[in-house]
Amino acid sequence: xPQDERDQVDRRTLLKAVGGATATVSIAGCxxxxxxxxxxGDGTETAMDTTEGDEGTETSNEGDESAFEVGVTLGQMDSxxxxxxxxxxxxxxxxxxxxxxxxxxxxxxxIIAKLATEWERVESGTVRFTLRDGVTFHNGDPVTSEDVxxxxxxxxxxxxxxxxxxxxxxxxxxxxxxVEAGDGEVTVTFxxxxxxxxxxxxxxxxxxQQSWVENNENSYINRNTNGTGPFQVTDYQSGTSVSYEKYxxxxxxxxxxxxxxxxxxxxxxxxxxxxxxxxxxxxxxxPPQEIxxxxxxxxxSVSPVPSxxxxxxxxRYDVEPFSSQQFRQAMNYAVDVESxxxxxxxxxxxxxxxxxxxQFTGHNPDIEPYGHDPERxxxxxxxxxxxxxxxxxxxxxxxxLKDVEVAQTAANQIDSLSNVNCELQQREFxxxxxxxxxxxxxxxxxxxxxxxxxxxxxAAQTIIPLLTSDGxxxxxxxxEVDSLIQEAQSEPDPEARRQTLRxxxxxxxDLAPWVFLHQQFSVYGTSxxxxxxxxxxxxxxxxxxxxx
Amino acid sequence: xxxxxxxxxxxxxxxxxxxxxxxxxxALRFITPGSVINAVAPLDASRETRRAIAAxxxxxxxxxxxxxxxxxxxxxxxxxxxxxxxxEVTRMVFQRVPATVELAVAATIVAIVLSIPLGVLSxxxxxxxxxxxxxxxxLGGISTPNFWLGIMLILIFAVQFNVFQTSGRGVTSVAVxxxxxxxxxxxxxxxxxxxxxxxxxxxLGTYFMALITRLTRSGMLDELGKSYxxxxxxxxxxxxxxxxxxxLRNTLIPVITVLGLxxxxxxxxxxxxxxxxxxxxxxxxxxxxxxxxxWPALQGSLIVIGTAFVIVNIVVDIIYGYLDPRVxxx
Numbered sequence: 001x002p003q004d005e006r007d008q009v010d011r012r013t014l015l016k017a018v019g020g021a022t023a024t025v026s027i028a029g030c031x032x033x034x035x036x037x038x039x040x041g042d043g044t045e046t047a048m049d050t051t052e053g054d055e056g057t058e059t060s061n062e063g064d065e066s067a068f069e070v071g072v073t074l075g076q077m078d079s080x081x082x083x084x085x086x087x088x089x090x091x092x093x094x095x096x097x098x099x100x101x102x103x104x105x106x107x108x109x110x111i112i113a114k115l116a117t118e119w120e121r122v123e124s125g126t127v128r129f130t131l132r133d134g135v136t137f138h139n140g141d142p143v144t145s146e147d148v149x150x151x152x153x154x155x156x157x158x159x160x161x162x163x164x165x166x167x168x169x170x171x172x173x174x175x176x177x178x179v180e181a182g183d184g185e186v187t188v189t190f191x192x193x194x195x196x197x198x199x200x201x202x203x204x205x206x207x208x209q210q211s212w213v214e215n216n217e218n219s220y221i222n223r224n225t226n227g228t229g230p231f232q233v234t235d236y237q238s239g240t241s242v243s244y245e246k247y248x249x250x251x252x253x254x255x256x257x258x259x260x261x262x263x264x265x266x267x268x269x270x271x272x273x274x275x276x277x278x279x280x281x282x283x284x285x286x287p288p289q290e291i292x293x294x295x296x297x298x299x300x301s302v303s304p305v306p307s308x309x310x311x312x313x314x315x316r317y318d319v320e321p322f323s324s325q326q327f328r329q330a331m332n333y334a335v336d337v338e339s340x341x342x343x344x345x346x347x348x349x350x351x352x353x354x355x356x357x358x359q360f361t362g363h364n365p366d367i368e369p370y371g372h373d374p375e376r377x378x379x380x381x382x383x384x385x386x387x388x389x390x391x392x393x394x395x396x397x398x399x400x401l402k403d404v405e406v407a408q409t410a411a412n413q414i415d416s417l418s419n420v421n422c423e424l425q426q427r428e429f430x431x432x433x434x435x436x437x438x439x440x441x442x443x444x445x446x447x448x449x450x451x452x453x454x455x456x457x458x459a460a461q462t463i464i465p466l467l468t469s470d471g472x473x474x475x476x477x478x479x480e481v482d483s484l485i486q487e488a489q490s491e492p493d494p495e496a497r498r499q500t501l502r503x504x505x506x507x508x509x510d511l512a513p514w515v516f517l518h519q520q521f522s523v524y525g526t527s528x529x530x531x532x533x534x535x536x537x538x539x540x541x542x543x544x545x546x547x548x
Numbered sequence: 549x550x551x552x553x554x555x556x557x558x559x560x561x562x563x564x565x566x567x568x569x570x571x572x573x574x575a576l577r578f579i580t581p582g583s584v585i586n587a588v589a590p591l592d593a594s595r596e597t598r599r600a601i602a603a604x605x606x607x608x609x610x611x612x613x614x615x616x617x618x619x620x621x622x623x624x625x626x627x628x629x630x631x632x633x634x635x636e637v638t639r640m641v642f643q644r645v646p647a648t649v650e651l652a653v654a655a656t657i658v659a660i661v662l663s664i665p666l667g668v669l670s671x672x673x674x675x676x677x678x679x680x681x682x683x684x685x686x687l688g689g690i691s692t693p694n695f696w697l698g699i700m701l702i703l704i705f706a707v708q709f710n711v712f713q714t715s716g717r718g719v720t721s722v723a724v725x726x727x728x729x730x731x732x733x734x735x736x737x738x739x740x741x742x743x744x745x746x747x748x749x750x751x752l753g754t755y756f757m758a759l760i761t762r763l764t765r766s767g768m769l770d771e772l773g774k775s776y777x778x779x780x781x782x783x784x785x786x787x788x789x790x791x792x793x794x795x796l797r798n799t800l801i802p803v804i805t806v807l808g809l810x811x812x813x814x815x816x817x818x819x820x821x822x823x824x825x826x827x828x829x830x831x832x833x834x835x836x837x838x839x840x841x842x843w844p845a846l847q848g849s850l851i852v853i854g855t856a857f858v859i860v861n862i863v864v865d866i867i868y869g870y871l872d873p874r875v876x877x878x
Contacts, residue, residue, distance in 0.1 A: 079588075238633060240717075270702075270826055434583055472591075
């Protein structure tokens, strides 16, 4: 065969082969990962292993027309399913459907019984929990006091759980000394009086099965669950979706939903599109510009709720001009918070005048917010001796609801004072946090917009980290504040402690280490097909959702 | 140079490029502001907790130790564990690959099916309204950002008319194929699959479609003006034979080259489209990893994307040399 003819034949053959190969690759490439984790384990896993493949799992209710299903779209997925190995809200929402603690919270933030039926302080540093009978993990094994002991120690003791970010979430500032597992009860001893120990246990400390944790790798625990909650995970797609089904042997009132799915989209427009198109039932963080679209669509509505997050501008006490109390107060008078709430946040916010929100223990109802008074602000700037000063406000981008717009408006209002020039600097959040959490106060930003969530509903959980001399994020050093907080934290009588915290809040209002802005609202978009009320602690309790 | 030697040479160059990608991506974490500890620990974590977490993740080691360790792990096929999720990165990444490949292939199919006939039609009816329409269409396709097109497609076809899903993946193509033999109804499964993939495939494939249309049109015009076409016509060969058997076949050689290269680009370039459609592929993983400062997951994703691109380039290079004997590689 001549050379050119042979080449021609080869080329044709190859073109055909390429065509065939492309088709084959298309089909093969379109295949999902069929992996179903069955590795590891102690034999108990197989009862509740979740599948992790693209095919998903057909649940028992598949095809059942009467099954009630709920879908949620968050802004971000979980950071693994280990309930102790995270410190952020999306993961908490996802694991809380399957895991529970000894205590919990109701819709208003009040403490309720979960796996413990009773709790008492037996000594100043010792508390005892009576465990609920007849509770089982999703693999069918009963919950024992040893499991509870192990879970508490896993969070608080590095030798047991390693370096977990929830370290201190149960013990607070008092180190865990011992946990004793008795017959149907658990006794926990700390290194001293912890007045908010029950508030901490009501928010943190989900219970895991000791043998299940010890017999599995971390990576397995991060993609499977074995809790006691009303839902059990049936399918886990890391970073994409989590599917649940109702746990039939749940100890409490069973969930109305037979199945639930949580997905995420970082784009708020995508979340709203899903809701409006009827593909999901609950979406989080509907931005103000999308509210009219949700309200205007048939079958969807907006459900706002005051959250446990406060937004403020913090000022470093040790540098000029913020070292002047008069100047700090002037900044509070300069910013028109009501206007920000009305015009930037579409009304979804509440003016604050102290670091403690109105639903929290220690809130002082007698404190009035500063109010907008530019003339008074200019006068205080003059009196402080810093007239003509240039300052720069730093703000994170996209961390809090409309953060850049809020900071821009506040900076403009300060800049409009005749004797202060204020500029705005926008910063990527992780980069800003690097500075905000710097070990030395000298390395922290001077004037920054920040937000703080406090799921324990207690004033001390905001004031201690942010406003006491040794707080990891503090911008203030005040012996009076330190002393009042110390007094509150060693006060066993709740009413006396509440009075001390109120006094502390009054002092902080006067010292004005922050420009007190607003209480952020959580704005959910919900389908009219379901009945569900949002809660202030940003948790989404799908077990309370019912068909409408 | 023989084809075998060419393949070996290109493969070795490819290994060098992938190593470069690994090194650059690894270095990026040390020049990017912010710390992974802030993504893992709460804001009010004590210094001791932060130090313990850093030690736990191996971040307290010198950079060169971390680098050598990473290369050694990679050589064993271990991309490490996600800082944030605690999962094996190899698993996380390869779980996302099918979705990305599926979208890239679907976008390519959408592009090919529409672009080649349009390009041929445009060339054979030069200066006609069809040609002007095709030119305008391809200009629009090249000029339209795919994220904007994606948003518009969602608003019109998913939200307004409710024909397609707004986002997500739903069923896979494997589920469609298995429904042929399984208990699930084939048509229903196919329609559900199409309801998820159509819009992202159009959004991602439009630029590609416009590119191939232009390439086919200019290639066809070029070929139709050549002497062998005149000779074929002079011999009395039917016009359809001249156009589709002779001219189009020669036009397709550069088109196949671009197709191959573009497939590599689609695998790596679907980041924005995946984000708009919440498509659970590598692009979404890249964005999630950046947001969470999850460097092992980000490194793993970028290495896989980079490697895929290099492999596709090498294969196209070799195929091109094979298809066109006039190409000489020194």
